[in-house]
Amino acid sequence: MIETRGLRKSFRSRAGRETKTVDAVRGVNLEVAEGEIFGFLGPNGAGKTTTLRMLATLIEPDGGEATIAGADLRKDPAEVRRRIGYVAQGGSTWDESTAREELVLHARLYGIGKAEAHRRAVRALDAFQLSEYADRKCKTYSGGQRRRVEIALGIIHEPKIVFLDEPTTGLDPQSRAHMWDEIRRLRTEGMTVFITTHYLDEADALCDRIAIMDHGEVVAEGTPAELKREISGEVVLVGLDAATTPKAAELLDTEAYVSKLETVDEGGLRLYVDEGATAIPQVLRRLDHAGLDLRSIELHRPSLDDVFLTKTGRSLRES
Amino acid sequence: MKLARDTWLIFQRQIQLLLRNPVWVFVGVFQPVMYLLLFAPLLKPALNAPTQAAAYKIFVPGLLVLLAIFGGLFQGFGLIAELRAGVIERSRVTPVSRLALLLGRSLRDVVSLIVQAVIITLLALLFDLRVFIGDLLLAYLMLALIALMTSAVSYGVALKVKSEDALAPLMNTVAQPVLLLSGILLPLTFAPGWLQGIADWNPFSWAVDGTRALFAGDLGNDKVWQGLTIVAVLAVAGVVWAARQFARSVR
Numbered sequence: 336m337i338e339t340r341g342l343r344k345s346f347r348s349r350a351g352r353e354t355k356t357v358d359a360v361r362g363v364n365l366e367v368a369e370g371e372i373f374g375f376l377g378p379n380g381a382g383k384t385t386t387l388r389m390l391a392t393l394i395e396p397d398g399g400e401a402t403i404a405g406a407d408l409r410k411d412p413a414e415v416r417r418r419i420g421y422v423a424q425g426g427s428t429w430d431e432s433t434a435r436e437e438l439v440l441h442a443r444l445y446g447i448g449k450a451e452a453h454r455r456a457v458r459a460l461d462a463f464q465l466s467e468y469a470d471r472k473c474k475t476y477s478g479g480q481r482r483r484v485e486i487a488l489g490i491i492h493e494p495k496i497v498f499l500d501e502p503t504t505g506l507d508p509q510s511r512a513h514m515w516d517e518i519r520r521l522r523t524e525g526m527t528v529f530i531t532t533h534y535l536d537e538a539d540a541l542c543d544r545i546a547i548m549d550h551g552e553v554v555a556e557g558t559p560a561e562l563k564r565e566i567s568g569e570v571v572l573v574g575l576d577a578a579t580t581p582k583a584a585e586l587l588d589t590e591a592y593v594s595k596l597e598t599v600d601e602g603g604l605r606l607y608v609d610e611g612a613t614a615i616p617q618v619l620r621r622l623d624h625a626g627l628d629l630r631s632i633e634l635h636r637p638s639l640d641d642v643f644l645t646k647t648g649r650s651l652r653e654s
Numbered sequence: 655m656k657l658a659r660d661t662w663l664i665f666q667r668q669i670q671l672l673l674r675n676p677v678w679v680f681v682g683v684f685q686p687v688m689y690l691l692l693f694a695p696l697l698k699p700a701l702n703a704p705t706q707a708a709a710y711k712i713f714v715p716g717l718l719v720l721l722a723i724f725g726g727l728f729q730g731f732g733l734i735a736e737l738r739a740g741v742i743e744r745s746r747v748t749p750v751s752r753l754a755l756l757l758g759r760s761l762r763d764v765v766s767l768i769v770q771a772v773i774i775t776l777l778a779l780l781f782d783l784r785v786f787i788g789d790l791l792l793a794y795l796m797l798a799l800i801a802l803m804t805s806a807v808s809y810g811v812a813l814k815v816k817s818e819d820a821l822a823p824l825m826n827t828v829a830q831p832v833l834l835l836s837g838i839l840l841p842l843t844f845a846p847g848w849l850q851g852i853a854d855w856n857p858f859s860w861a862v863d864g865t866r867a868l869f870a871g872d873l874g875n876d877k878v879w880q881g882l883t884i885v886a887v888l889a890v891a892g893v894v895w896a897a898r899q900f901a902r903s904v905r
Contacts, residue, residue, distance in 0.1 A: 391747050392746075392747065393743065393746060393747065413749055416747060416748060416749045417749050419747070420747075421744075421747040423740050423743055423744065425740050426739065426740045427739070427740035427741060427743065427744035428739070428740075428741075429671075429736070429739055429741050430739065431671055431674060431675070432667075432671070436667075436670075440663065440667055441744070441748070443663050444660070444663060444745060444748040444749075444750040445748050445749065446656075446749065488744065492748075
């Protein structure tokens with residue numbers, strides 16, 4: 336449904352007299368299959384939004400190619416526009432208009448006739464549970480309601496693909512869960528959904544497949560389960576004081592069951608082991624034997640954050 | 655035709671929002687009305703005009719051109735608010751004509767200008783101003799073209815600078831000399847030669863002269879077609895330039 340090859344974009348920024356070129360996206364290759372929820376996971380500034388805006392024809396790539404729903408992004412952006420929906424991060428509704436007006440206008444901008452536009456607006460209001468507020472001004476809506484209007488706008492012309500840029504950022508937990516259901520519903524209706532997110536749980540729970548992005552590059556791609564499986568084994572987190580950490584690291588690094596050992600900045604160790612259940616007693620015994628006190632011990636099954644950490648050397652929560 | 659349809663859609667929406675808050679049309683007309691009521695009475699003695707009506711024939715066309723210039727130049731502010739709300743970006747992902755995004759908005763500005771011009775004209779009638787309806791309609795055409803140009807330019811600049819803080823001083827800097835050099839408040843016949851020489855390069859000066867000729871009932875005056883041609887060419891240039899800004903990346 337989407338295929339990109341070497342998509343690139345750099346921006347020139349000027350600070351004082353110096354001009355700096357920032358490579359926002361450096362050669363992204365992606366393949367998104369029909370009918371899946373595909374997620375772009377990465378920290379702010381990773382180039383997710385820039386990539387999305389390129390795919391949505393809003394900014395022109397500096398290089399590379401992309402085919403979106405069968406249309407060539409570089410040669411026929413107008414056709415791409417007809418086939419996709421795009422919902423921006425920062426909102427797209429006008430305070431003084433009502434949801435119904437926005438929906439009808441937006442449908443008509445896609446070339447849909449007046450009567451049909453009204454019918455579609457009614458259907459969309461109903462599907463997104465907005466009928467009750469349909470004729471109130473957008474400025475009176477809650478964050479979640481407004482976001483639903485925006486998603487409804489993005490799909491009013493029944494596109495094959497819809498791009499959602501951080502659809503749940505800024506929503507309260509309940510509205511977020513609601514939004515996840517809406518997004519799953521779009522997939523049930525046969526749409527391909529492409530979202531960006533910096534929430535690990537969202538990528539994990541919602542997306543069929545994800546690409547992890549960092550510094551303008553895709554560093555990993557696959558289903559959440561595949562990616563987690565790639566990180567073989569489990570992680571034992573040993574809570575230690577900063578003072579005892581080096582000593583413990585020295586002791587445990589030579590143990591056969593520890594495949595990799597990392598020191599946590601504020602004290603403590605991160606041990607990569609095949610099986611946590613058998614490793615934990617051994618760790619405890621070893622440290623006890625050496626007379627080192629530990630504050631805590633935790634077994635950690637791999638999360639997408641661990642995937643991110645192994646691919647980029649940083650935790651997503653920290654970046 | 656797609657362009658006409660798209661323009662109509664955008665225009666309709668903009669007019670709908672304007673009618674929801676029509677107070678702005680009247681706020682816009684307030685300043686010129688003040689000039690009409692509080693400044694114009696000084697003109698008969700100052701211009702040595704034979705009658706009050708004669709003074710108004712000189713002053714009212716200038717005032718209307720002033721209204722068209724300023725009304726248009728400050729429309730960019732509304733667009734910056736729309737940019738911020740994401741409405742422009744939302745339009746740009748649809749296949750809507752980029753020219754229509756501009757024209758729909760500029761036509762709304764033209765309509766609201768004409769409404770204001772009619773209000774001013776009607777008030778001026780109370781002060782014994784008399785104009786032939788045909789001449790008046792041609793004068794309105796001149797005003798419409800000016801407003802089309804200035805609002806298009808304002809939109810184009812707004813898309814480029816993207817901030818009210820930059821737009822306000824920029825538009826004021828442009829508007830002040832344009833205003834003073836177009837003989838709007840007082841005809842430039844009083845100006846020294848060098849000032850007239852500079853004013854000849856100001857297109858709005860030609861527009862004001864043309865509009866004055868129309869108000870004077872002097873349809874055959876060369877200044878009429880010259881003024882109309884100049885503003886028409888500039889309006890087309892302004893629209894083409896601004897439409898290109900709409901087509902290009904907008905954040």
